[in-house]
Amino acid sequence: MMLVITAGILYYFRLPSTLLQRITGNAKTKRVNVPYPTGKAPETFKTPVPTPHPDWSIETTKPLPYRAFRYGPKYNVTMGLRSIRPEEWIELDNQYPKYHAEKKARIADRGRKCVDTHPDAYPAAMELLQELVDYLPGRYPTLFKRTAVGIDNIWSGESFNIVETPLAEDPMAICARLVQDDLALMIERPDGQYYLLAGAVLLAGFWRLSDKYGMTLSDIHYSGDVPHYKEKLETGMLKFFKRLRCDTFFTRNNYFIQVDDALAWSWSIGDEDGDTVSWSTAQRDKPIDNHWFRSERQSLRRLPKTGAVCFTIRTYFMPVTEMAQEDYVPGRLASAVRSWDGPVSVYKGKEKYGTVLLDYLDKEHEKQVENGLKLEEEDEVRKYPW
Numbered sequence: 001m002m003l004v005i006t007a008g009i010l011y012y013f014r015l016p017s018t019l020l021q022r023i024t025g026n027a028k029t030k031r032v033n034v035p036y037p038t039g040k041a042p043e044t045f046k047t048p049v050p051t052p053h054p055d056w057s058i059e060t061t062k063p064l065p066y067r068a069f070r071y072g073p074k075y076n077v078t079m080g081l082r083s084i085r086p087e088e089w090i091e092l093d094n095q096y097p098k099y100h101a102e103k104k105a106r107i108a109d110r111g112r113k114c115v116d117t118h119p120d121a122y123p124a125a126m127e128l129l130q131e132l133v134d135y136l137p138g139r140y141p142t143l144f145k146r147t148a149v150g151i152d153n154i155w156s157g158e159s160f161n162i163v164e165t166p167l168a169e170d171p172m173a174i175c176a177r178l179v180q181d182d183l184a185l186m187i188e189r190p191d192g193q194y195y196l197l198a199g200a201v202l203l204a205g206f207w208r209l210s211d212k213y214g215m216t217l218s219d220i221h222y223s224g225d226v227p228h229y230k231e232k233l234e235t236g237m238l239k240f241f242k243r244l245r246c247d248t249f250f251t252r253n254n255y256f257i258q259v260d261d262a263l264a265w266s267w268s269i270g271d272e273d274g275d276t277v278s279w280s281t282a283q284r285d286k287p288i289d290n291h292w293f294r295s296e297r298q299s300l301r302r303l304p305k306t307g308a309v310c311f312t313i314r315t316y317f318m319p320v321t322e323m324a325q326e327d328y329v330p331g332r333l334a335s336a337v338r339s340w341d342g343p344v345s346v347y348k349g350k351e352k353y354g355t356v357l358l359d360y361l362d363k364e365h366e367k368q369v370e371n372g373l374k375l376e377e378e379d380e381v382r383k384y385p386w
């Protein structure tokens, strides 16, 4: 018992881990392959300094062309996680100015409905901010500069002080202003469950931070009626969260169709401040120009000091009519949409746009075939998620 208390005090005052080990008799810090029982990771992992993103420019670097849909006939519900190198954590591109401006306006207009940090998550939010301040100037040296007190954004002229107390604003808001992603922190509580206790969810389109704030991982997904969550996802996700190590970063992709061109909030499914947010409120069979493709690149990593799991959501957004000009895309997307089963179709709102969308995609696909597209060569020129 005394040992536990001593270890707790030492952790709090951040004494060197070697001293902690000597006192607790834990001579070697383990390379942890098992759950962290307290939700706190050992402090041995230090996020590596990234190499600069090759040839990155705020003017010319295009958004990554995620086309994360697969041919039918079967739509498999899986976690779909892929590991990435730590330096690939955050992707920025020439849409930065648009995302930055939209986030700024949303923070000003909507405040804590979109950005909030629970007191229990404050140390984790500060850790995330510190991680970004350390990472971004290394990865995007033409956009960010490290300063004695924080970070400067060279393009916008913003200067962020992360050591003053109190901070000028919620740490999650500062994090949100630095990147294009939405951000969430999941904190393990003594019951072993992960809770959404900090977030900057500004461009999510279909969900509101205020609805999910404080929920467990499972309740977040149950309350959204995520299709097949119970039988296909829940157990694996809970295990994944327990076992996630600081040195292994993951991404996953998804995709949606929406029937308006609003990045931040898809108003077709209801007013953002209204009681009813549902595909049932959307207009049916809108002309194809109103169909937009939304694809998220999500990343997951565990922060080394607090053990919080950081979840980032970068949304890529474009008109379906533009994307359908790319080789193979209309045929593959049509096949994917046809492969959705009942629950997936309801979740993704297919009833509202399926007829118009499939009719359009089939015609575009036929045009590509008539123009000589070689269907049998697709696997040679692209691979999921592209």
Ligand code: HEM
Residues within 6 Å of the ligand: 078, 079, 080, 184, 186, 196, 206, 207, 212, 220, 221, 223, 224, 225, 226, 227, 233, 237, 240, 252, 253, 254, 255, 300, 311
């Ligand atoms: C292993 C990690 C995770 C997996 C495999 C996963 C999986 C999913 C899936 C399959 C969906 C349905 C839409 C889609 O296809 O993406 C979904 C929706 C969603 N997920 Fe996750 N998720 C994960 C982590 C998280 C975390 C950490 C959060 C915390 C904010 C979160 C919040 C949501 C929300 C808000 C939705 C929308 C629910 C709604 O429509 O109301 N997910 N997730």
